[in-house]
Amino acid sequence: LVSTDIVHGTVELFYEAYAGFYDKFVGPHMHHVEKHTDTVFNVVDAALGPEDPITDVCKQVGCKKEEVLTAYETAKDTTVKAKETALARMAQLYEPLNRYTDFVIDSYESAMPKHAGLIPRTPGNLILFVIYISFAVYTLLRVAFYIINCGLSIFCCVCCCGCCRRKKKAEKAAANSKTAKAVQKGKDALASSKAAPAPKKKGGK
Numbered sequence: 001l002v003s004t005d006i007v008h009g010t011v012e013l014f015y016e017a018y019a020g021f022y023d024k025f026v027g028p029h030m031h032h033v034e035k036h037t038d039t040v041f042n043v044v045d046a047a048l049g050p051e052d053p054i055t056d057v058c059k060q061v062g063c064k065k066e067e068v069l070t071a072y073e074t075a076k077d078t079t080v081k082a083k084e085t086a087l088a089r090m091a092q093l094y095e096p097l098n099r100y101t102d103f104v105i106d107s108y109e110s111a112m113p114k115h116a117g118l119i120p121r122t123p124g125n126l127i128l129f130v131i132y133i134s135f136a137v138y139t140l141l142r143v144a145f146y147i148i149n150c151g152l153s154i155f156c157c158v159c160c161c162g163c164c165r166r167k168k169k170a171e172k173a174a175a176n177s178k179t180a181k182a183v184q185k186g187k188d189a190l191a192s193s194k195a196a197p198a199p200k201k202k203g204g205k
Contacts (some may be wrong), residue, residue, distance in 0.1 A: 097123045
């Protein structure tokens with residue numbers, strides 16, 4: 001799927017773009033710069049003077065040129081040794097990384113033999129492949145969760161709205177039933193009072 005060839009190809013693409021730009025816009029005008037190179041160097045030499053710059057600085061600071069050169073050579077040797085030591089350490093680390101890479105890729109190819117040879121057997125390619133797969137899985141999970149949330153929202157909206165409407169209808173029907181019963185009771189009471197006989201007056205009148 002992916003490999004470090006993408007990085008190398010990108011670097012080569014930028015280098016070719018730079019080379020094309022240089023050949024088209026900078027290269028044809030370099031002869032004008034070369035004409036004045038000697039003039040510039042002569043002006044710089046005249047400004048610095050005939051003396052050695054290191055000697056001049058040492059006179060002003062109060063040190064010896066030999067001490068400066070010795071310190072420079074010592075620092076240079078130390079840098080070279082540090083570089084060699086770093087390369088040796090990297091080689092020592094690279095060997096177990098290669099073994100671990102082979103182990104991981106062998107396990108992957110054993111589990112999925114159809115995709116054997118998909119991952120180049122280098123630590124860089126393995127790391128790039130893991131990053132790519134992790135990003136793909138993360139994206140798929142985000143999409144899946146989004147779809148599930150949308151489905152649940154629609155389901156809850158439909159069910160809850162339906163239940164609320166049914167509840168409101170039931171409450172309204174119950175209220176109407178109570179009102180109708182109260183009205184009927186009132187009518188019955190009124191009819192009973194009308195149907196009852198009038199009380200007799202005292203004295204036989």
